[in-house]
Amino acid sequence: MTDDSRADEPVAWLDAEEKAAWTGLISIALLMPGRLEAPLRDFGLTLFDYMSLSAISEAPDRRLRMSELAYLTNGSLSRLSNVLKRFEQKGWAERYPDPADGRYTVAALTDAGYEVVVAAAPTHVRAVREHVLDPLPPEDRAALARIAERLRIRPADH
Amino acid sequence: MTDDSRADEPVAWLDAEEKAAWTGLISIALLMPGRLEAPLRDFGLTLFDYMSLSAISEAPDRRLRMSELAYLTNGSLSRLSNVLKRFEQKGWAERYPDPADGRYTVAALTDAGYEVVVAAAPTHVRAVREHVLDPLPPEDRAALARIAERLRIRPADH
DNA sequence: CGACTTGAGTTCACGCGTGAAGTGAACTAG
DNA sequence: CTAGTTCACTTCACGCGTGAACTCAAGTCG
Numbered sequence: 001m002t003d004d005s006r007a008d009e010p011v012a013w014l015d016a017e018e019k020a021a022w023t024g025l026i027s028i029a030l031l032m033p034g035r036l037e038a039p040l041r042d043f044g045l046t047l048f049d050y051m052s053l054s055a056i057s058e059a060p061d062r063r064l065r066m067s068e069l070a071y072l073t074n075g076s077l078s079r080l081s082n083v084l085k086r087f088e089q090k091g092w093a094e095r096y097p098d099p100a101d102g103r104y105t106v107a108a109l110t111d112a113g114y115e116v117v118v119a120a121a122p123t124h125v126r127a128v129r130e131h132v133l134d135p136l137p138p139e140d141r142a143a144l145a146r147i148a149e150r151l152r153i154r155p156a157d158h
Numbered sequence: 159m160t161d162d163s164r165a166d167e168p169v170a171w172l173d174a175e176e177k178a179a180w181t182g183l184i185s186i187a188l189l190m191p192g193r194l195e196a197p198l199r200d201f202g203l204t205l206f207d208y209m210s211l212s213a214i215s216e217a218p219d220r221r222l223r224m225s226e227l228a229y230l231t232n233g234s235l236s237r238l239s240n241v242l243k244r245f246e247q248k249g250w251a252e253r254y255p256d257p258a259d260g261r262y263t264v265a266a267l268t269d270a271g272y273e274v275v276v277a278a279a280p281t282h283v284r285a286v287r288e289h290v291l292d293p294l295p296p297e298d299r300a301a302l303a304r305i306a307e308r309l310r311i312r313p314a315d316h
Numbered sequence: 317c318g319a320c321t322t323g324a325g326t327t328c329a330c331g332c333g334t335g336a337a338g339t340g341a342a343c344t345a346g
Numbered sequence: 347c348t349a350g351t352t353c354a355c356t357t358c359a360c361g362c363g364t365g366a367a368c369t370c371a372a373g374t375c376g
Binding site (some may be wrong): 011012013014017018020021022023024025026027028029030031032033036051074121122125126128129131132133135136138139140141142143144145146147148149150151152153 | 170172175186189284287298307308
């Protein structure tokens with residue numbers, strides 16, 4: 001193991017407990033998104049697509065600023081610009097300058113876009129239950145929320 | 159919230175505790191890899207690059223079959239083939255048919271490749287400590303390992 | 317007022333990952 | 347023996363995400 005095979009170096013290599021925590025986390029991070037995305041593909045959605053559509057659908061009048069969307073989805077503006085461009089091309093969303101302040105851009109769901117997220121939501125929730133919630137007892141669920149908070153990762157509402 | 163705003167549908171929408179667990183997990187999954195990868199970029203490595211190099215460096219004589227590497231890194235053969243191709247082009251690794259069974263391909267680190275992972279390891283471990291281990295008390299670390307196991311996600315050694 | 321600054325957002329070039337298609341080695345069946 | 351099957355692996359085409367460069371609207375300063 002590279003991490004702990006050089007005792008001659010001034011590096012605090014990981015012990016077994018640390019390694020178990022670390023590898024647990026990274027494995028979840030690497031594998032879980034793919035699992036949750038797979039059923040969404042039937043709707044032509046990536047996981048991030050779904051989360052973006054979901055966040056907009058929850059906003060007042062199903063519209064919000066791109067910067068607010070970036071905050072809610074933990075995504076970069078660059079990424080979202082590309083995503084919303086795809087949505088526009090599919091007729092799911094539209095973008096326009098915020099009338100209150102032209103520096104901002106508002107992203108709004110079309111009726112078609114709303115229908116997509118409505119259709120996909122039950123599938124998404126079922127996947128979340130199956131892959132995340134059902135296998136975990138309450139103390140583990142609480143731990144997940146607590147850990148995310150401790151790691152200074154802001155959970156977004158989805 | 160899309161997830162629970164359609165009480166008229168036969169779907170078990172998420173309650174607050176479930177949502178906190180779910181959003182905690184997905185936020186970690188979305189944001190943590192990027193954090194850990196950033197310092198590795200100074201070495202020209204993605205996080206997956208590092209984990210691949212690390213896994214090979216730990217194998218006997220610093221070589222192992224591609225399929226074994228895929229298992230250890232939780233990566234697909236397709237992905238690894240691309241990654242190893244890059245490594246070969248950089249002189250970090252070589253691939254050859256397994257003399258014991260020509261159906262298999264062996265991936266081996268070159269001295270240059272080994273030096274890359276040796277150079278990057280302290281940085282990687284420090285990032286893991288800073289972003290994952292240091293903010294978490296022992297019970298949360300134990301929870302991570304337990305959760306990964308419960309979610310049927312096999313932690314790989316890194 | 318004009319020049320400059322700041323921040324939101326878009327575009328661009330390119331790296332990376334995926335699934336499908338293809339290749340080849342070993343094994344199996346007739 | 348040959349034909350077919352299976353599995354490991356590579357290649358390919360393309361979607362997606364990133365960081366840098368760019369644009370633009372609003373605010374600030376002299």
